[in-house]
Amino acid sequence: MNRIQTIAGLRDNPDIDVLVIGGGINGISVFRELALQGVDVLLAEKDDYCSGASAALSRMVHGGLRYLENGEFKLVRESLLERDRLLKNAPHYVAPLPTTVPIFDLFSGIANGAVRFLGLSRRPGRRGALVIKAGLAMYDFFTAARRIVPSHKFRSRAETLKVWPAINPAIRNSATYYDAWVSHPERVGTEMLRDTMEEQPPARALNYARVSLEGSSLVLNDQLSGETVAVKPRLIVNATGGWIDLTNSAIGAVAPKLVGGTKGSHLIVDNRELHDALDGHMIYYENEDGRICILFPYLGNVLVGSTDIRVDDPDQVRCVDDERQYILQSLAFVFPEIEIPDADIVFQFTGVRPLPISEDSFTGRIPRDHFCELVEATGSLPPTLCMIGGKWTTFRSFGELAADIVLDRLGRQRIIGTENMPIGGGRDFPAAPEKWCAERAATHGLPVERIRSLFERYGTAADAIAAHTAAGHDQLLPGGDYSAREIRYLIANEYVERLADLLLRRTTIAITGTLSTDLLDAVLDILAVEKNWGAARKASERADFLALLKRQHGVDLDQLSQKDERRSAECASAKKSA
Numbered sequence: 001m002n003r004i005q006t007i008a009g010l011r012d013n014p015d016i017d018v019l020v021i022g023g024g025i026n027g028i029s030v031f032r033e034l035a036l037q038g039v040d041v042l043l044a045e046k047d048d049y050c051s052g053a054s055a056a057l058s059r060m061v062h063g064g065l066r067y068l069e070n071g072e073f074k075l076v077r078e079s080l081l082e083r084d085r086l087l088k089n090a091p092h093y094v095a096p097l098p099t100t101v102p103i104f105d106l107f108s109g110i111a112n113g114a115v116r117f118l119g120l121s122r123r124p125g126r127r128g129a130l131v132i133k134a135g136l137a138m139y140d141f142f143t144a145a146r147r148i149v150p151s152h153k154f155r156s157r158a159e160t161l162k163v164w165p166a167i168n169p170a171i172r173n174s175a176t177y178y179d180a181w182v183s184h185p186e187r188v189g190t191e192m193l194r195d196t197m198e199e200q201p202p203a204r205a206l207n208y209a210r211v212s213l214e215g216s217s218l219v220l221n222d223q224l225s226g227e228t229v230a231v232k233p234r235l236i237v238n239a240t241g242g243w244i245d246l247t248n249s250a251i252g253a254v255a256p257k258l259v260g261g262t263k264g265s266h267l268i269v270d271n272r273e274l275h276d277a278l279d280g281h282m283i284y285y286e287n288e289d290g291r292i293c294i295l296f297p298y299l300g301n302v303l304v305g306s307t308d309i310r311v312d313d314p315d316q317v318r319c320v321d322d323e324r325q326y327i328l329q330s331l332a333f334v335f336p337e338i339e340i341p342d343a344d345i346v347f348q349f350t351g352v353r354p355l356p357i358s359e360d361s362f363t364g365r366i367p368r369d370h371f372c373e374l375v376e377a378t379g380s381l382p383p384t385l386c387m388i389g390g391k392w393t394t395f396r397s398f399g400e401l402a403a404d405i406v407l408d409r410l411g412r413q414r415i416i417g418t419e420n421m422p423i424g425g426g427r428d429f430p431a432a433p434e435k436w437c438a439e440r441a442a443t444h445g446l447p448v449e450r451i452r453s454l455f456e457r458y459g460t461a462a463d464a465i466a467a468h469t470a471a472g473h474d475q476l477l478p479g480g481d482y483s484a485r486e487i488r489y490l491i492a493n494e495y496v497e498r499l500a501d502l503l504l505r506r507t508t509i510a511i512t513g514t515l516s517t518d519l520l521d522a523v524l525d526i527l528a529v530e531k532n533w534g535a536a537r538k539a540s541e542r543a544d545f546l547a548l549l550k551r552q553h554g555v556d557l558d559q560l561s562q563k564d565e566r567r568s569a570e571c572a573s574a575k576k577s578a
Contacts (some may be wrong), residue, residue: 001201001204002195003206003222003224004144004351006204006205006206006341007220007222007225007227007229007405009204010042010204010220010229010230010231011229012569014073014077014229014230014231014232016040016041016042016231016232016233016234017034017039017040017041017233017234017235018034018039018040018042018233018234018235018357018406018410019041019042019044019211019218019231019233019235019237019249019382020041020042020043020236020237020239020246021044021045021136021148021211021236021237021238021239021240021257022043022045022050022237022238022240022241022243022247022387022479023043023045023047023049023050023189023193023194023205023207024045024049024050024051024052024053024054024119024122024189024239024240025054025185025188025189025240025392025395026057026239026241026378026387026395026398026399026402027043027045027239027240027387028043028049028050028189028192028193028395029192029195029395029396029399029400030207030237030239030387030398030402030403030406031203031399031400032192032193032195032196032281032399032400032418033399033400033402033403033418034043034201034203034403034406034407034424035085035196035200035202035203035287036049036196036415036416036418037195037329037403037407037412037413037414037415038200038202038411038415039406039407039410040202041202041203041204042203042204042206042231042233043193043203043204043206043421043510044080044206044209044210044211044220044304045205045206045208045209046208046210046211046223047207047208047211048207048208048359048497048498048500048501048505049186049189049190049193049205049207049495049498049505050185050189050190050505051158051186051505052180052242052243052314052351052352052506052576053241053242053351053353053354054185054186054189054351054392055185055186055351055505056264056266056350056351056352057182057185057295057307057351057502058264058266058303058306059181059182059183059296059303059392059394059542060081060097060180060181060182060282060294060393061083061086061087061177061179061181061182061186061392061393062079062180062181062393063076063077063078063079063080063139063141063142063179063393064079064180064368064391064393065135065136065139065177065179065208065227065508066135066292068135068138068139068229068367069078069135070368072369073138073396073513075139075368075369076140076142077486078394078397079141079391079393079394079559080142080143081145081397082146082393082394082395082396082397083179083393084143084146085419085420086393086398087148087149087180087394087424087425088420089420089421089422089552090149090160090182090188090422090423090426091426091429091459092424092425092426092429092455092458092459092460092461093182093184093185093187093423093425093426093459094180094181094182094183094188095180095181095183095189096149096178096179096180097178097179097181097282097286097296098108098176098177098178098280098281098282099177099178099179099281099282099283099296100164100176100177100282100283100409100511101132101170101174101175101177102160102167102171102174102283102285102334103128103129103132103171103172103173103174103175104128104168104170104171104172105128105129105172106130106172107127115539121394129154129172129173129175129202130434132175133175134153138150139152139177139494140152140177144373146558147324149178149180150178151177152178153176153562154173154174154175155173155174155175155176156173156304157171157173159174159261160173161173161218162493163216163279164277164278164279164281164283164335165277166273166276166277166335167283167301167327167334167335167339168333168334168336170275170368171264173182173270175250176281179282181282181296181298182295182392183298183299184394184457184508186444186504186505186506187424187458187505188423190424190494190495190505190506191423191424191425191461192423192424193205193312193491193495194424194494195423195424201554204269205495206220206222206502207495207497208222208223208224208497208498209221210223210325211222211231211247211249211250211251211305212250212251212320213251213252213381216279216380216381217232218230218232218233218381219231220252220531222375224491230489234408234410235382235383235385235406235410235519236251236253236383236384236385237384237385237387237402238251238253238384238385238386238387239402240257241259241261241314241352241354241387241390242261242314242352242353242354242510243256243314243315243373244259244354244386244387244388245313246256247282248375248384248386250295251384252378252379252381253375253376253381253383253384253386254375255373255375255376255384255386256355257357257389258357258373258386259354259355259356259357259388260289260310260355260357260358261309261311261352261354261355261538262308262309262310262311262313262352262353263309263310263313263317263350263351263353263357264305264307264308264350264351264353265305265306265307265319265323265324265327265348265350266303266304266306266318266319266327266348266349266350266358267304267305267319267324267327267328267345267347267348268298268301268302268303268304268306268345268346268347268349268511268512268513269301269303269304269340269344269345270301270302270344270345270346270347270513271301271302271338271344272341272394273338274295274302274331274335274338274340275297275300275301275302277335278295278296278297278319280297280381281436282294282296283295283296284297284332284335285330285333286332287326287328287329287333288333290483291307291308291330291333293305293306293327293329293544294326294335295329299303299422299508299511299512300512301338301346301512301513304328304330304331305327306327306507307323307326307577308353309323311352312546314352316349317350317351318491318551318552319348319349319351319554320351323350324345324348324554334565344446345509345554346512347510347512347513347514347553347554348553348554349553349557350552351392353368354389354390355368356387356388356389364456367388368389368390368391369391370387370389370394370401371387371388371389371396371401372385372387372388372401372402373385373386373388374405376387377509382536383562385402385405385409385469387402388472394417395417398554399418400417400418406430406526419498421558424433424458424459424461425458425459425460425461425462426459426460427459427460429459429460430460433455436451436455436460437451437455437546439562440450440455440462440463440466444466444469444470445465445470445561446466446469446470450466450469451466451521453481454466454469454486457507457508464482464489465486465489467484468486468488468489469485469489469572471485472485472557473483474486474495476518477522478516478518478519478522478564478567479513479514479518479519479563480519481568482509482523484522484526485546486522487507487526487527488526489528490502490507490529491526491527491531493507496527498526498544498545499520499523499524499541499542499544499545500539500544500548501524501543502523502527503515503520503545509523510549510553510555515549515555515560516560516563516567517557517560517564518564520545520560520569521542524538524541527541528541
């Protein structure tokens with residue numbers, strides 16, 4: 001069912017069982033859970049799917065080692081279980097990540113950690129070897145019955161410096177354990193949506209659709225066409241994360257303030273020396289102020305973060321200069337001899353953690369667990385179930401929790417669970433990827449290198465995309481390995497409405513720093529043809545995207561143009577050499 005059909009269907013019959021507001025990973029999760037139980041459910045997202053906090057996570061899929069210090073054992077156990085499920089259900093995007101903790105003291109943190117655990121202190125403090133050893137032993141204990149990643153190991157100073165010679169020489173020990181990382185978090189959400197709507201036809205979803213109250217009625221406002229249509233749900237699920245309180249106000253749900261978000265900013269750094277110094281590991285370290293920071297190889301570059309700053313308006317968050325300097329300063333502490341000039345920062349992003357309201361002066365101590373709060377109906381409006389807290393790793397279990405509350409309210413029974421349900425291109429994932437790629441290359445008449453590239457991006461869904469690209473004339477786009485027919489496939493099948501949807505979320509073109517003006521314009525040309533846009537709409541779309549790219553991601557037009565110039569110079573040099 002396409003966008004026009006969905007809106008027309010709502011106009012003919014506005015009555016639905018459940019309206020999920022918020023198309024981030026948690027909203028998509030509860031939408032999937034409800035649709036699988038046969039519930040008539042509509043998902044409405046005011047922007048694009050997974051365009052808020054679900055696009056701005058640290059790319060970690062983890063149990064939350066530091067949450068042990070807060071006493072959040074249930075959350076850590078649940079997170080580790082969900083991590084392991086994602087390793088099985090989404091192996092095309094979620095993979096094990098060796099994580100190394102540099103340790104500079106032996107006994108630090110024992111007394112301080114104890115009083116923090118007892119609630120007698122809120123101060124952060126450096127953790128020593130004994131505290132870290134205890135935490136990692138508990139981490140291993142929680143996963144002992146289903147060991148799918150190696151248990152932790154400690155190294156001496158000499159062993160550590162042998163593997164990471166560029167690390168701060170003041171190091172005393174290091175500890176390596178395994179968590180996981182996600183390469184394409186936004187695509188996980190898109191693939192869950194696509195799976196759900198293809199397999200459960202009554203389920204409907206709309207991006208760029210804002211829900212508001214007009215008089216005593218709820219209406220859905222199509223942000224693209226300007227149309228409005230009434231909706232009459234029996235129950236609302238507010239899954240808007242950091243926007244929960246704003247959404248409650250917009251739909252007339254009378255509730256106290258529920259969320260007090262903090263923002264986390266990250267940098268993508270293109271620096272070969274730093275990338276190679278990591279030796280394939282995440283370095284999970286404490287800055288000098290006690291704040292946990294991370295850096296790890298990410299799609300050929302290095303991801304570094306993050307900050308943890310309270311925010312009032314989630315629509316206004318962005319990475320400011322002070323945050324960039326804080327992140328670079330933290331990096332200089334762990335790798336003091338590696339310099340990162342501003343030119344090496346090819347992308348930046350900021351998201352809002354949807355934390356429960358708290359007056360704690362140290363944001364790192366605010367609980368990271370999730371729960372639901374039911375706001376009873378007022379007047380003719382339906383009750384609203386608010387999904388509060390949570391982190392990306394636990395999206396499935398959080399969606400399951402919310403869905404079970406909704407099912408109980410509707411008097412419905414659960415039919416199926418999602419614990420072992422593959423996501424998108426994780427379905428029928430091959431034990432021998434190289435063999436799979438070779439077979440598909442032969443089937444579609446494409447180079448095996450091309451199939452391998454598609455497989456890395458889409459898992460087994462690469463088969464359908466390869467068939468599409470092979471069915472007509474295709475060509476690679478400027479300066480990258482995405483092709484024209486591949487982009488057309490994404491537009492036709494993955495709910496693309498704006499240029500930013502393609503460049504920021506359906507692909508990794510922008511976040512990897514490969515975007516240039518030539519590539520931007522090539523993608524825009526394809527999108528304009530597929531959407532029947534005229535010259536004026538193309539121009540406005542280009543201007544809007546460039547403004548967004550500069551404001552939110554620290555990339556301006558001059559930087560994009562310089563990439564075209566460098567590529568032209570490299571091509572000219574190659575021709576001259578030949």
